[in-house]
Amino acid sequence: MESAIRTEDLCIVYGKKTVLQGITVDFPKNSITSIIGPSGCGKTTLLLSLDDMIREVPDAMVSGDVYIGKEKTSSMPQSELRRRVGLVFQTPVPFPFSVYDNLTYAPKYYGNRDRKNLDRIVREKLEMVGLYDEIKDDLWKSALKFSGGQQQRICIARALTADPDVLLLDEPCSALDIKSTSIIEETLKKLKEKYTIIIVTHNIAQARRLSDKVVFLKDGRLIEEGDAGTFFNSPEHPDTNDFLGGVYG
Amino acid sequence: MTFFTMAVLAFVIIFILKEALPVFREVSLIEFIFGNEWMPVEGIGKGTHFGIFNFIAATVYVSFLAMLIAVSVGLGAAVYLSCVASSRARTFIYPFIDLLAGIPSVVYGFIGLNVLVRFFLKTGVHTGSCVLAAAIILSVMLLPYLVSSSSESLLKSRELYLKAGTALGVDKWYTIASVIIPASGKSLLRCMILAIGRAMGETMAVMMVIGNANLFPTLLGKSESIAAVIALEMGTAVNGSTHFHALYAAGLVLIVIMLAINFGVKNLIKKL
Numbered sequence: 001m002e003s004a005i006r007t008e009d010l011c012i013v014y015g016k017k018t019v020l021q022g023i024t025v026d027f028p029k030n031s032i033t034s035i036i037g038p039s040g041c042g043k044t045t046l047l048l049s050l051d052d053m054i055r056e057v058p059d060a061m062v063s064g065d066v067y068i069g070k071e072k073t074s075s076m077p078q079s080e081l082r083r084r085v086g087l088v089f090q091t092p093v094p095f096p097f098s099v100y101d102n103l104t105y106a107p108k109y110y111g112n113r114d115r116k117n118l119d120r121i122v123r124e125k126l127e128m129v130g131l132y133d134e135i136k137d138d139l140w141k142s143a144l145k146f147s148g149g150q151q152q153r154i155c156i157a158r159a160l161t162a163d164p165d166v167l168l169l170d171e172p173c174s175a176l177d178i179k180s181t182s183i184i185e186e187t188l189k190k191l192k193e194k195y196t197i198i199i200v201t202h203n204i205a206q207a208r209r210l211s212d213k214v215v216f217l218k219d220g221r222l223i224e225e226g227d228a229g230t231f232f233n234s235p236e237h238p239d240t241n242d243f244l245g246g247v248y249g
Numbered sequence: 250m251t252f253f254t255m256a257v258l259a260f261v262i263i264f265i266l267k268e269a270l271p272v273f274r275e276v277s278l279i280e281f282i283f284g285n286e287w288m289p290v291e292g293i294g295k296g297t298h299f300g301i302f303n304f305i306a307a308t309v310y311v312s313f314l315a316m317l318i319a320v321s322v323g324l325g326a327a328v329y330l331s332c333v334a335s336s337r338a339r340t341f342i343y344p345f346i347d348l349l350a351g352i353p354s355v356v357y358g359f360i361g362l363n364v365l366v367r368f369f370l371k372t373g374v375h376t377g378s379c380v381l382a383a384a385i386i387l388s389v390m391l392l393p394y395l396v397s398s399s400s401e402s403l404l405k406s407r408e409l410y411l412k413a414g415t416a417l418g419v420d421k422w423y424t425i426a427s428v429i430i431p432a433s434g435k436s437l438l439r440c441m442i443l444a445i446g447r448a449m450g451e452t453m454a455v456m457m458v459i460g461n462a463n464l465f466p467t468l469l470g471k472s473e474s475i476a477a478v479i480a481l482e483m484g485t486a487v488n489g490s491t492h493f494h495a496l497y498a499a500g501l502v503l504i505v506i507m508l509a510i511n512f513g514v515k516n517l518i519k520k521l
Contacts, residue, residue, distance in 0.1 A: 051416070053412070053415065053416060056412065056415060058335070058336075078418070079419070079420065080418070081417040081418070082415065082417065082418030083415060083417075086416070086417075087416035089412065089413065089416075092412065093412075094415065095275040095407055095410060095428050095432070096428075096431075096432045104418070104429075104430075105419070106417045106418070106419065109417070109418075109419045109420075109423060131431040153415075157418070159416070159417070162417050162418060
């Protein structure tokens with residue numbers, strides 16, 4: 001399967017602490033890859049290194065490379081990289097504006113000021129996250145007034161307004177209830193037809209439900225990776241087996 | 250605690266009302282507020298006059314001018330501290346800001362006299378004392394309040410929204426201007442209310458540089474604030490005289506202006 005984004009010998013150090021060591025992994029196009037592993041294993045660090053957000057962390061030192069297709073991300077302008085790789089955080093962070101203004105924020109920044117075009121983007125992205133029919137009459141209401149699940153879908157839609165190729169999600173459902181989680185999972189399954197999705201999750205069951213591919217990290221090292229079926233049914237590494245069996249977590 | 254605060258506020262207002270109201274037996278409210286002659290002692294061939302319009306105008310003029318200067322500089326400093334400076338730099342700078350807030354106003358007055366008034370004298374302003382000098386010195390006094398409280402709220406907004414903006418590929422300064430500052434708007438307005446209350450009530454530093462003349466305020470002209478006239482004349486006013494009650498009434502007007510601004514801005518915040 002063609003890879004949308006891949007890392008090569010990626011090492012990340014925070015001050016004196018090595019968080020990721022020699023990670024070489026690829027993330028296939030139009031699929032959902034879950035990054036799993038015990039707390040502190042470097043899941044979020046790996047995710048943040050894919051769109052270079054890791055450089056926003058003070059004291060972070062990065063070596064190794066990340067490629068989008070054949071292009072090294074280190075040679076791309078940061079704004080271009082972040083336009084092509086969208087990121088959704090663990091806690092939904094809608095801007096304190098209306099839903100409409102949230103969704104037109106990035107397009108306006110990138111020079112799109114045509115009202116009809118902006119209306120189309122808002123509708124299209126909200127439809128993609130299955131939210132348009134629910135909130136079409138409340139587009140001018142503050143995004144902060146919606147439920148947690150709806151806010152997270154607004155944030156996913158906002159990330160999509162920059163027209164990314166890859167969508168990164170850092171534990172997007174950890175603060176949500178079961179119903180909202182299931183709606184977001186269904187949304188992600190639909191979105192993978194158009195986007196490459198990489199999700200960090202603590203929830204093994206969620207990784208099992210969603211993933212096409214799984215990347216398992218422990219202590220900053222890549223222990224095992226592979227297609228979800230093989231990974232969950234017949235893991236090769238004893239550490240993976242222990243993790244899936246709940247020996248540690 | 251709330252009850253105690255309300256009780257103290259009620260006590261202050263009742264006390265000032267009791268001391269202020271007798272003046273209106275001799276001077277009408279309209280004449281007191283809109284009159285511009287202030288002659289507490291009878292002159293040759295002239296009676297007493299108690300009109301505080303110039304003092305009200307000077308108080309409002311100096312305070313708003315000081316706010317304008319302080320907000321422009323203070324917001325810049327707060328944005329720097331919250332969005333640009335490292336946490337190490339913040340830890341280093343904050344104690345100095347707190348120190349600025351702790352300097353007695355008479356010291357600011359001295360600096361105003363020795364630096365600003367001299368400067369304005371050299372530039373041709375008669376005697377050097379003027380409304381602009383008072384506004385500048387007052388703005389320096391307001392800065393620590395504005396910077397420390399507004400940088401706190403900006404820091405909270407920055408922690409929430411800067412990453413979200415950066416993740417969209419949006420320039421840091423665009424996010425600061427379009428999300429972080431507007432998101433802190435209500436808190437910034439609240440900081441301004443506190444600062445304007447302090448500005449209107451500030452006596453010593455303003456009194457030392459404003460020139461203390463009962464004139465309608467102009468940028469480079471002398472004038473006199475309500476707080477200054479009360480401080481200058483209370484010691485010489487005969488207890489129970491009209492002059493004495495008029496000074497209390499001037500204080501009451503100051504409280505009413507401050508409360509009006511407070512309620513006005515709070516209503517504005519609710520509507521935002």
